[in-house]
Amino acid sequence: MSEKLLEIKNLKLYFNKGKKNEVRAVNDISFDIYKGETLGLVGESGCGKSTTGRTIIRLYNATDGEVLYKGENVHDTKNKSKTLEFNRTMQMIFQDPYASLNPRMKVNDIIAEGIDLHGLAKTKEERSKMVFDLLETVGLNRDHAGRYPHEFSGGQRQRIGIARALAVDPEFIIADEPISALDVSIQAQVVNLLKKLQREKGLTFLFIAHDLSMVKYISDRIGVMYYGRLVELTTSDELYRNPLHPYTKSLLSSIPFPDPEHERSRVRVAYDPDDHSYGENDEVKMREITPGHFVLCSEKEFNEMVNSSKATNQF
Numbered sequence: 431m432s433e434k435l436l437e438i439k440n441l442k443l444y445f446n447k448g449k450k451n452e453v454r455a456v457n458d459i460s461f462d463i464y465k466g467e468t469l470g471l472v473g474e475s476g477c478g479k480s481t482t483g484r485t486i487i488r489l490y491n492a493t494d495g496e497v498l499y500k501g502e503n504v505h506d507t508k509n510k511s512k513t514l515e516f517n518r519t520m521q522m523i524f525q526d527p528y529a530s531l532n533p534r535m536k537v538n539d540i541i542a543e544g545i546d547l548h549g550l551a552k553t554k555e556e557r558s559k560m561v562f563d564l565l566e567t568v569g570l571n572r573d574h575a576g577r578y579p580h581e582f583s584g585g586q587r588q589r590i591g592i593a594r595a596l597a598v599d600p601e602f603i604i605a606d607e608p609i610s611a612l613d614v615s616i617q618a619q620v621v622n623l624l625k626k627l628q629r630e631k632g633l634t635f636l637f638i639a640h641d642l643s644m645v646k647y648i649s650d651r652i653g654v655m656y657y658g659r660l661v662e663l664t665t666s667d668e669l670y671r672n673p674l675h676p677y678t679k680s681l682l683s684s685i686p687f688p689d690p691e692h693e694r695s696r697v698r699v700a701y702d703p704d705d706h707s708y709g710e711n712d713e714v715k716m717r718e719i720t721p722g723h724f725v726l727c728s729e730k731e732f733n734e735m736v737n738s739s740k741a742t743n744q745f
Contacts, residue, residue, distance in 0.1 A: 441495035457658035470649030527587035585616035
């Protein structure tokens, strides 16, 4: 495994903290992201995956915990120049490609916002060339620079959002459900574009989505979230081959197959959290069941999973 780019340690984001309507959107999660990889983050709507991404990049201020980028705490800097540096190295692609683009600005100015903010172009000509190059990089052309967002299709607008994220030459990009608002045929184009950019520029991605098939295609490792907690984390192949947490099994069993006969006979796994409640003395934490495969569980569940894995590997 390559070097750690980000370390998320005991991250918490509570809304209305201390009140009766307190919501623990992100509830004490820890994981690492390695340089050059794509970490997928999946879970049902409302599980906290998008909030996790927004907290990492400081769109939300964390209630507690640390986000270490190359060993430095992103949430603990009071130095404005250091904050600006973090903002340049970490960028975000948003879910809705229309709502995230200013409808009153032309594409040229939307993409160049970061270039202007960080002073990356010395002249107007250099600024325009950077914008044109970025448009071509994401599969558009320079003629699009003078148009407004409403003049584009959903897929084209998302490409503009990608170009805006790339404008400041970041190392790490959080892609927050970047394909969920797009047609299926366009989804594949955008994902393939992201994979191409990763190869060419050495980018690191946190890819947030609920489309499990697409996440498997693009991700090196996958984390599964449920009610603000990270419940399982392992490689993409291992997660689909050998899911261990009951919620992960339920989630994977819901993936539809393009085969009517298979669909009619397939048994879906239901997950009831009441069947997996814990006592006051149960220490529930992320435990490594097999090398690189972590599951949120009690010590008793840990022993059961380890024994089960040993029995399986004997044959």
